[in-house]
Amino acid sequence: AIKHTSADEVVNTINVETPKVVAALRTNEAQQMFEVLRNTDPSEIKDALAAFGMWKWWRSNWQWPLLASLFVDIALVGVWWFFCRMRRKRQHAAAGLPDAEEPLCVE
Numbered sequence: 001a002i003k004h005t006s007a008d009e010v011v012n013t014i015n016v017e018t019p020k021v022v023a024a025l026r027t028n029e030a031q032q033m034f035e036v037l038r039n040t041d042p043s044e045i046k047d048a049l050a051a052f053g054m055w056k057w058w059r060s061n062w063q064w065p066l067l068a069s070l071f072v073d074i075a076l077v078g079v080w081w082f083f084c085r086m087r088r089k090r091q092h093a094a095a096g097l098p099d100a101e102e103p104l105c106v107e
Contacts, residue, residue: 013044 020036037045 013048
């Protein structure tokens with residue numbers, strides 16, 4: 001798991017190393033690319049790739065957390081409604097009031 005501080009370090013590393021990598025790619029010199037990769041800390045490269053992987057996952061799967069939170073919200077509203085209705089029925093029964101579903105006049 002990447003912490004916020006290490007994510008900031010990854011961003012800083014990308015900002016510093018990206019121009020070197022871009023320059024090496026543009027010139028298409030294998031030796032220069034090798035030097036840039038060799039001088040970069042492997043853990044920083046791993047952290048950068050992990051951060052990009054997380055970003056890619058969230059970009060492609062954003063709808064699942066949204067649907068899960070929507071489902072939980074709907075379920076909570078349903079439970080709240082059910083308990084409010086049960087409380088109202090108990091209050092009507094305790095007060096001796098007729099239930100809304102029963103007819104008022106019984107012959």
